[in-house]
Amino acid sequence: SQQGEEDPQALSIQEGENATMNCSYKTSINNLQWYRQNSGRGLVHLILIRSNEREKHSGRLRVTLDTSKKSSSLLITASRAADTASYFCAPYSSINTGNQFYFGTGTSLTVIP
């Protein structure tokens, strides 16, 4: 399946530091989305990057996409305690996923105040 695989599984940093999470996938994609999930809550969409884009910004978030390496990264700058959450990537391919949408197991980020 076209499941995203996030790395690392867990990340712990001090408030104010930057956090980088990576996502790898197996086949060509149309787009890739990143979501955040606070403990015991639903997922919240963060950003969508299309296959013809290399970088996208949204506030303190920066997402990059390297289709040649089949990977994406999510950078959170100047992290805050409120950024503590799990982060999921979801690569999408209209051809290879049978029109389905697969989430990985996520990166658990802890920001220490």
Add this chain to the structure above:
Amino acid sequence: DGGITQSPKYLFRKEGQNVTLSCEQNLNHDAMYWYRQDPGQGLRLIYYSQIVNDFQKGDIAEGYSVSREKKESFPLTVTSAQKNPTAFYLCASSIGDRGRDEQFFGPGTRLTVL
């Protein structure tokens, strides 16, 4: 949580009983989905619906059933045939094709089988 409501927040069920989880959205979205989340396993797709009166199985549909009689509503029934139903259930919706558009998630229902 973006105009999607799920109820109840917590649900307890005895073994052998069917139970229905509610999902309602007021976003006028065509597509709706049900996911199951277990610790350390991410989200797995149970069922999805792209239009009223139509739905398709996801990866783990066995032991579950759905209906889509109204655009706003997509209830999920966990039947007694589901061997390990204790999990966190998430409902989501999107404007159209699930991959092209962002998904909006409800707050989830935590089901525990006693």
